[in-house]
Every structure is written in structure tokens, then in C-alpha cells.
Amino acid sequence: MAAAGLLLFLLPLAGLIIRAPWGQVGPALVAPETMTALGLSLFCSVTATVVALVLGIPLAVVLARTHGTLRSLLRALTTLPMVLPPVVGGVALLLAFGRRGLIGAPLYQAFGIQIAFTTAAAVIAETFVAMPFLVIAVEGGLRSMDHRYEEAARALGAGSWRVFARVTLPLLRPAIFSGAVLCWARALGEFGATITFAGNLPGRTQTMPLAVYVANETHPEGAIALSLILLAVSLAILIGMRDRWLGSL
Amino acid sequence: MAAAGLLLFLLPLAGLIIRAPWGQVGPALVAPETMTALGLSLFCSVTATVVALVLGIPLAVVLARTHGTLRSLLRALTTLPMVLPPVVGGVALLLAFGRRGLIGAPLYQAFGIQIAFTTAAAVIAETFVAMPFLVIAVEGGLRSMDHRYEEAARALGAGSWRVFARVTLPLLRPAIFSGAVLCWARALGEFGATITFAGNLPGRTQTMPLAVYVANETHPEGAIALSLILLAVSLAILIGMRDRWLGSL
Amino acid sequence: MAGIALSLHASIRVQRNGFALDVDLEVGAGETVAVLGPNGAGKTTLLRALAGLVPIDGRVELDGEVLDDSAAGRHVLTEHRRVGLVFQDHALFPHMTVLDNVAFGLRRDSSRIAREWLDRAGLADKAHAMPRELSGGQAQRVALLRTLATEPRLLLLDEPLSALDVTIRAEVRRELSRQLSGFQGVRILVTHDPLEAMALADRLVVLEQGKVVQTGSPAEVTARPRSRFVADLAGVNLLRGRGRGRHVELEGGAMLTAAEAGEGDVFAVIHPRAVALFLAKPEGTPRNVWRGRAEDLDLQGERVRVRLSGTVPLVAEVTPSAVRELHLDSGAEVWVAVKATEISVYRA
Amino acid sequence: MAGIALSLHASIRVQRNGFALDVDLEVGAGETVAVLGPNGAGKTTLLRALAGLVPIDGRVELDGEVLDDSAAGRHVLTEHRRVGLVFQDHALFPHMTVLDNVAFGLRRDSSRIAREWLDRAGLADKAHAMPRELSGGQAQRVALLRTLATEPRLLLLDEPLSALDVTIRAEVRRELSRQLSGFQGVRILVTHDPLEAMALADRLVVLEQGKVVQTGSPAEVTARPRSRFVADLAGVNLLRGRGRGRHVELEGGAMLTAAEAGEGDVFAVIHPRAVALFLAKPEGTPRNVWRGRAEDLDLQGERVRVRLSGTVPLVAEVTPSAVRELHLDSGAEVWVAVKATEISVYRA
Amino acid sequence: GGGVGTSGPCALMSCGGPPSNITVFAAASLQPAFDKIAVRVKSQYYLATTFNYAGTQTLTTQLIQGAQADVFASADTVHMTTVQNGGLVGGDTRVFAHNKLEIAVERGNPKRIRSLADLARSGLVVVLADPSVPAGKYAQEALANAHVTVHPASLEPQVTGVLSKVAFGEADAGIVYVSDIVTSGKVDGIAIPDTQNVIADYSIARLNSAWNRAGADEFFAYVLSSQGQAILSGAGFDTV
């Protein structure tokens, strides 16, 4: 069963690697645009993950502490960006943060700040799409946590904040780690919302998936070559993440 | 912080709802194509989730039981489909399961079976993209689990299978639930790999995100209307999932 | 800390499906109270309620400060109560070293102070071990240190010594009793060990099914048990019946002759040592003589406890040589005799 | 099950950073062995190794079946060993009711049998409770039932009674001793309670720092303690020194006169009751007289244990009336006397 | 342009001094030709070009939502009209290229497809673009002109989808633009007679929001110049 599961992942990846236009990987690798897009991708996905951690963990805590219908509602709202077709996600972001958007418009009129079509927009788009993964994973971790430790900490005089930072958070590390990996990977692969909300501007908002998209329009082989580079980098990063980061208990 | 996080989700959704072409929602709702696409979406995403559960939980167990480099490698390989730009994900699937693909070719030559362009292809594409979310979430749950209970079960004479089914699995319920929600939501929103691998034929492979994309080409308002319907249905389903399913311990 | 007199006034009601706790408790400054009671009596619940971890109906006041008052809607959070609660199952933080666990509750100089506590407890070599690398007893001691180090003004100990070995237990008990007499806080101790209760507590509170059934100094409580549980604790035989002059009519129907019995519902206590066993019916002074059957024998140190069934079920304590002489064995039929003067009777 | 003689031959070595377990153990069919030892001695590790939960170097053979043989690379999985292990911290499945927990290890008719066990234990009303709704003692009893119900051929109990109240503890001990004598399996029991060990075990094995330091029947072990721990367990004073004719030269330098002492390294045991205390230097028969200081006093039942420091640190056991007469108090200076005939000396 | 992460009116180009940079929103299918044009424009006019390639519809949405750009090149005239009606066009709109349809088949044409009529053969896997995108709409028209009914296996919302399905051998045939076949180089094209064929019009315009009108006009002019037209022709477009 596990093997079948693994096969489902491995076969397509094997297909990619076997049929890969290896001749194109070299040129793609040295092309400056590739490095620009790759760097931008890493920058945006990591920033999005950090933002998601900062905003998402408190949100998960709130979710885990509320009960009943309110919790279901909040959790459902949090999950929606995952369901939203990516293009519409981008449109929704434009409607909120675009120059004509709900808060984009006042922002533009008051300070002349435009969010859309900037690197910040790419980060926002990726955060919007990827953060739910973090929130849901962390909330799952919170729910299965043994709360005796938090009680013990409180009995030792630790206030909410100290309990959270010194006990809850460390005990939650595996869940946060999974969540962050999920979030980062999702952000790295993000395409639809980014192209709609942030545009496809090389060096500013053209992340790897967008570069792949553009390449695919003209020579699909180049697109595959680009993807392989993205895959290799992701693989290296994922393998590089040591188990000790996981703090498996 | 939690509020800021929630706002990031709520603002774009609010934008969608406020600027929504409510006049279009009615007609879209009664259009038979909408219902077809919605039904197909639900069918495919649920099937994909079930497949992911069946294949992914054992895979997560294997991941959690291996150690060192092998584990990092397996985990990284499992995570890759999340990183793969959606279009390339579809291409990879074609290279594996397509008529000329690694196992698609023998299948086609021996039995004349073509997977692409069928509902099965849509399910495979969604599973491929969404299963990693389940695997990573469940693996996180396994890692933070207290293994004394499994030891106790073994000491009571329960073999590996019984231990797994009666102890590990139930204790893992919150993690599995989060993972399944993530997986389902991701599958429901899947667009890129599906269109590349399965194509876009109403009634067979045109899921909601594809219908939204197509609608967006001609009248964007209709696309938003369709998305709202999808959102409403997802919201209803997510809220409908009772907390008792979570089996919070 | 010294010089400040702290005292606890608590009136606690907790309602849980199938279980209700209803306890009024007054503990004076510097007093140690041992809470005893059968499993499931509500001892842990009581401690958790005092710590503020269980919502209650009622009022808790510590040294004039109201910690809980359901009528006034007041509830001081656990972390602001300066209570020290040692859990029945230690609950050491699994992700911290032993040292960090002990240092956790300390504000200043935490690491140095924690190390001193560990040194004194002879656990210095485990300072950098993780809790999962400790044995059960080591974990329990660390949990105790962790709480004592915070110098709480209300110390709540839930079976703190149950997993300790004999040597350490005596030491920890001594150490604890030194600690306890050192500061003026209020101490409440849950234990199943009568010796521990006697050694450490000024007063016993016996809880059964969520209610206080008896309270008093150890000597008072064990001299006049009011329940099967306390009798077992004191190691004596407790009988219940109706007094009629010098006789007690037992619930089973048998008659007991005592020095004085009074009238109405009474308890009768007989020390196992006062129960004599014979092979033949004894002639002489003992006024209470029955037939009995030795159900089982239990060697306890240099004494053998014999559980007897028959007209009046009792436990007798005899010497091993008596066992040999009487050829006592499970199932043996014997004559049981108790002198009237060895039976103490008091109102139920 | 009856009629099949089971016996255990184990030779177990476990190496962990900073701790090594090295135990050879033979347990006969139907024998109950109590493993005693200080905290961290390796008792739990030994049980876990026997259960197959810890990889070992060495060999474990149960009733002729080799369960572990590191030389031959053989390792029978825990679930195929038919061992019953009751954990120190119960480990009830948190997601199952009490009934399902007890039924878990049963093959056929599991629910009915489980209910019978619960009924017999008086826990029928908790059958549908979840473990988190149990008190500590209730959980421990359910864990015990859960394992006993599977009728294992090797029963491993890790402090099974420590959280039980006195009444229940006596009952469970009786029930357990009935159970234990009922089938022919091998029983190994870890406990910190000397009474429990004496009551349930045929043989004691004393473990210290991973090694067996003493083994034998309860009477043998307590009569001739070979370590501080065993002496504490038996409640006696243990001294070590060199025998010279009728004298023992103690490690501190003091001289002890005994009835017979032998030559070479010896242990000397003095029962606390044999230690007499005086205000003035006693004249007369006692050959061993020193000055001492009462460090602390501990009321235990009807006796007071006085810990003495001085030339020879000892514990004396005296009556409360003696305490009053001598005006004994912590810090009091006294004369300590022990008759030569009360000192038993044996080779170390 | 501005640094990464900056925002505001200057974000899309350098402020101060004569602007030497333009932003062009262009249909993704124009990429091969426009990338070449950009190189020429840069060397001849010292004008740097930043492209935002995406589907015409996406670009339209972005423009309507207030995106700033100098030039808009659409793969059809319908979306250009939408943008124009939104008051966003700051000058002429001009059709600058035509594109014809062709049948894309696998290399070597193993299924021997010669005309649109062959696409109706049973057992043939045919993929079309979705009628909601121009290529799909035109394909429907062409098939109607030829009085052929096909049952496509998929209605791809992107022309590249049709191409890749054929290139990977998943589909036996599809209908795409000539320019797609030329740039792809992985499929063979079967011409469709002009009587059945449908012509797509690509149109271009300078936008109101342009910060560099001169630059935009230069680019506009270059596309329509003979050099620009030659490049487009090389990419498979019919010139105007």
C-alpha cells in the first residue's frame, strides 16, 4: 500500500526524469532569467511561509480554543482559499488589495501605495493560498496535544504567554514543521493567484511556476527543464532539513 | 495576530462577495452544466481523498518508521508534487500514465486502455497533487504520538495489524482528519495538473475549477458566480463536518 | 516568606456526571493536612480545584485573598495563585531537560537555583537527561523538586512519594518534613500511605465519595475510625451495631460484650492484636468467643495477619510461632476470643 | 493452563549511555519473584527487556521456547510472547472505554469476559467511562485487569499497586495472590513496598545499578541484608567492617563487640528495637556503648523511630513512653547501647 | 525598474529622467515574436521592454482592476474592445497580425489525416480548444464551414494544451494556430483550405495609463513596421 502510494509519486517523477530534455537543462541553468526566477521563487515562498507562521499559528490557537459552530465556521473560512480556483483567488485578491479594491483603493488614494504587480503582491498571493495548510496542520497538532503540560506550567506560575512560548509551541514543533513544509511547498508551486494578482513580470513577480508557464507556451521542453531545476532545488532543501529540526519527541 | 491572519483570508473573500455579480449567481446555479461540474468536482475530490487515505496513511507510517537519510529522501520525494508547477505536474502524469507513458504505453498496447481524458485521469491528477498534504500531516501526527500505547497493545498480544487498526489509527484521528481536509480542499481546487493530464470535457473531466477558468475567458463575472457556488458548497461541507469526527482526545 | 501567616478557607463544590465533590476545608498557617480516601473519592479533583484548574461552585480564600468566588464571579487564574501542584503522574515537560524542568518555575537565577536543588537531591548527574530517560521514581522526585523550588504559598501534593524506593522515600519524607516546617504556607498532601500521612501531617481529612467523612489529628482519626476505609488505614477491625448497655448488637446479628457500650448506633473497634485464636473453645475471662475460619494468612514483618470469616469477620494478628502451634492454614477452623476491655465503643 | 510447568531462564544485558543492565534470572514454574531496588536500578528496563520491548544482548527462554537469543539472532516479537506487562504508568488506551480496554487483549467473547472481570473488581459502573474520567487508582486497577484477563504465561507487573488505596490494595493483593497461585505461569513483580513483596513473592531479587546484588526468600534476604537498600527495606541497621575475633572494626573507626564476628570483611546487622537509649551512661551488660544525638523522630504506629548520629549512626526504635521519659527531641544528646548478642555478623 | 518589493507609482519603471522603459501586457502566444522584437527595439531605440505574458483574459482583468502598463497586445479584438470600452486605451487600436488555423498531428502523421473531415473518423482522439477562447471559437467555425461534426476528447482552455496533447501522443489531432505549430516544432501541421479556415486578428494599443507614451508609440510602430512584421511572419503569423 505504502509502495503503491510511493509509486504514484515516483512514476510521474521518473517519467519526467527519463524523458527529460537533459540537453536543455544546461542552457536553462545558465540563463540569467532562470536564476532570477528561482531566487524570486525561493524569496517569495520563504517570506510567505514566515508570514504564514507569524499569522497562522495564533490563528490555529484561536481555532483550537473556540468551540462549536464558531469553530467550524472559522475553520471553514480558513480552508476556503485552498478550494478557491487559483484564478478566482487572484481575482479575489485584486478585489481586496488591487488599486480599485476594498482596502487597495483607500491605500492608493491616501499614500499612493499600489500592492498589485509588486513582489509584495506575489508574497501575499502565495500566503493567501498556502497559509491554510499551515493553520489546519497546526490546529490538528493542538487538538491532539496533551494539555496536562500546559496545566503543569500554569501551576508553576507561568502566564499564558510563557506557557505558550515555552510549552505549547515546543510540544507543537512536529505539527508546525509539517505545516510549514506543506505551506512552503504549496507557496513554491503557486501559480494561478500569483499570475492574476501579481502579474508575470520577470525579476519582480515572475516566479518559477510562471516562468515555466511562459516557457511552456513556446517550447514545452524548456518548461520541463525549468521544472527539473525547481525540483532539484526543492529536493535539496527538503533533504537538507534535518530531523533535529523536527524535534520529534 | 490571529485577527490579522483571519483578515488575510476574509478580505479577499469579502471582496468577492461584495463585488459579486449576484445577478449571475441565479442563472449559473440553474444552468445544468454548473451542476454537472459541481457534481464531478465533488466526486473526483472525494474519490481522490479516499485514494489518498488508502495509499497515503501506509506511506506516512513507512515514513515515520524509517530513519536518517532514507527518511529525508522519501519525505522529500513525497513533497515534490506540491512543488511541481501544476502544468508540469500534468506533463509528468502524461509521461507516466499517458498513451506513450512509462506504464500508460504497455497498458494502451495490451488492453487499449487510455487513461487520459477520463474521469479516472482527473482523480489521478487530483490524488497526485493532493496526497502529499495528507501524507505529511499524518506523518507529523505519527511523530508526535506517544508510542507507549502501541507497546501496551503489543504486550496484550496484538499483532502489527491489530495494533495499527485499533490503537495507532484511532490515536491518529485528529492528524488524519486535518490531513484529509487539506487533501480534499487541495483536490477540490486542483486545476493545472487536471487540465494537462485529463483535459477539459464537460461531464467527464470538467471540474469546477476548470469550468471557472473557461467561464473566465468569456465573462469573468460568470466565473466569479461559479466560484461563489463552489465556495458555498465547500463551506457547507466543512461546517457540516462535526467535531465528533475529529475525535479530539 | 517566614512571618507571614497563611491560611486557607475553602468551600468547594464540583459537579461531574456521576460524581459530586462537596468539601469544606480550613487549613491553618503552617499546617499540613493529609487528604486520604479510597480511589475515586475526589482527592485529585479537590487539589485541582484548589489550584484553579477545575471550575468550582463555592469559595476559596488563601490568606485573605479570594481566589475563587462563584457567587461574585471571581476566579484567580492558576498562574497567579502561587500554588504548587505536584501531579499524580509527574507531568514533566517532555521537551526540556531535567534542569530546565526544575528551572521553569523560577524567576531569577533559575538555572543556578535549579542546579542546587538537583545537587541536594542527588540528581545532579541527571540534570541534562530528558524526562523520558528517567526511571519512574527519578521522574517523581524531579516533579517534586520542580514544584518545591518555586516556594509556593499553597503546596498541593498528589501522592508525591508513591513511586519512590524505601531509602529515598524515607529521605524525601524527612526532607519534605524539614521543608514543610521551614515555611509558613499551607500544605495539602494526598497519600495512600498511612505512615506517610502520620509522619507528615498535622491533621487528616478523610474523603469518601466526594464528602469529608472524618477529620482530626492522626491519633484521633485512627483511634475512632468512622468508616471501613479509616479502619483499614489504621489497621483495626471496625464493627457497627446498636449499643444496649454493655452489649453491642452487630448488624450480622451477633452480640458483642464491651466494657461500656452506651445506647443507639455505635462503632466498635478491635485491634487485631487483641483477637486471640484457639484450637479448642477457650475457658476463662474473654467474654466474646466465636467460631471462625482462617481465610488467609499474610506475613507482615514479624507478625501474621489472619483474616477470619464466621459469626464476626475479623482480622487477627498473631506471631509466626502461634501460627505453627495452632497449625493455622487457609481454611483452618479456630476459636476466636476478644476480651471485653479490648473493645472500644463510640457513637456512630 | 494448569499442568503445564513454565519456567524462565534469562540472561540479559542492556547497554544505554551511562547505564548498563546485566542480570541473570531463573524463575521456576509457578514462582513469584519480586524485583526490588532503588530508583533507576533498572527494574523497569528488566521487565521491558523480558517483554521484548528493549533489544538485548543475551538469551531469554520461557518454558523451553527461546524468546531472545542475540547470539543466534533470534527475537520473538512482544505480541507473540504471551507476556502480560502492566506498565508503571498504566498506559490505558485513551480512545477506548474501560470495557474496551479490558477486552482488547481477549480473543473470543471478549466483551462478556471483560465485563465479568470488571464486575468482580467492583468497577462495573466505570465500564463505559473513558480512561481520562478515571481516578489514578481506578486506572491502575483497570490496567491490571486488562493484563490479567489475557492469562499470560509470563506476568510482568511494574509497581501494580502503588496508586491503590489501603482497602483496595489489601483486596487486590489478596486477589492477585489468589490469581497468581491459580495458574502456573511465571510472575515477576516490581515493587517498592516491602510488605507487598513479602506477601506476594516466593523470592526476592534485589537490583542495584543494573546488577543483582542479592537474591533469596524474603526471610533470607531480610535476615542478611547485603546493602543499604535491603537494610532499609527490612528496617534494620546495617554496618560494614572487618571482623577480628569477637570484634568488628567499623569503617568509621569505631569498634563493635558481637557474640561472634569471624575474620575479614563482614556485615553487622542490628535491629532498631535492640538499640537502647539512656540519658546517663549505662552501667551493666551491654558491651557496646556510645554517645549519640537524636537527629529526628518519626512516629510509626505505636513505635517511634529515632535516627541517631554520632560514633555509630543508627536508627533506634523505642516506645512513645520512653520518648517522654528521656525527654527525647531532635538534637537531644543520649547514650546508645546495644547488647553483643543482638548483633548478627556475617561475611560480606 | 524599482527595487524588489517597492510599491507605488514608480514601481513599474524608473522615475525621473527620460523614461527608457515600457511595460507590455501581451498574449502569451506572442512571446516568441515579441521577445525578438524587444531585442531589436532595445538595440535600435535604447528602449527596454518588460513583458507581462498571460492569457488575454487575465491581462484584461488586470487592466480593468487598475494595472499600469504602456502597451496591450491582445490575441483577439473582443478583449481589446472590452479594454477600450473601459476607457483604458490611449490611442489607436490596430490589428497587427493574423493567425490561421491548422490541424496539428503527430510527427509523420501516422493516422494519415488530410482534412477536417478526417477528424470525424471514429476511434480518433481529437482535442479542440474550448469555444470560450478564440482558437476554440474559430475551430468550431471552421468545422461548421466544413460541415464536420467531431466529438472532442477535451476542450482545452489554452491552445498550448491542445498542442501538448498532440505532442505527447495523447491525442491524434487538434486544431491550433499556424504560429503555434511553427514555434512548437514538435508536431506537424495539416493546412486547412482558406474556404474553411478562420482568421484570427491580433490587435495592439497604447494604454491610457502609459507613463512612457513615446516609448509605447515606438514599440507600437515597430510592431507594425516591416521589420516587426517580418519577425511575426517568421513566428508563423500572417502579416497585415
Ligand SMILES: Nc1ncnc2c1ncn2[C@@H]1O[C@H](COP(=O)(O)OP(=O)(O)OP(=O)(O)O)[C@@H](O)[C@H]1O
Ligand atoms: N475528567 C473526568 N470526567 C469525568 N469524571 C471524572 C473525570 N476525572 C475524574 N472523574 C471521576 O471523578 C471521581 C474522582 O476522581 P479523582 O481523580 O478526584 O479521585 P482520587 O480521589 O484522586 O482517586 P485516586 O486515589 O484513585 O487517585 C472518580 O469517580 C472519577 O472516575
Ligand SMILES: Nc1ncnc2c1ncn2[C@@H]1O[C@H](COP(=O)(O)OP(=O)(O)OP(=O)(O)O)[C@@H](O)[C@H]1O
Ligand atoms: N530511554 C532511556 N534512555 C536513556 N536512559 C534511560 C532511559 N530509560 C531509563 N533510563 C535510565 O536507565 C536507568 C534504569 O531505569 P529504569 O526505568 O529501568 O529504573 P527503575 O529501576 O524502573 O526505577 P524506578 O524504581 O524509579 O521506576 C535509569 O538510570 C534511567 O535514568
Ligand SMILES: [Mg+2]
Ligand atoms: Mg488521584
Ligand SMILES: [Mg+2]
Ligand atoms: Mg521503573
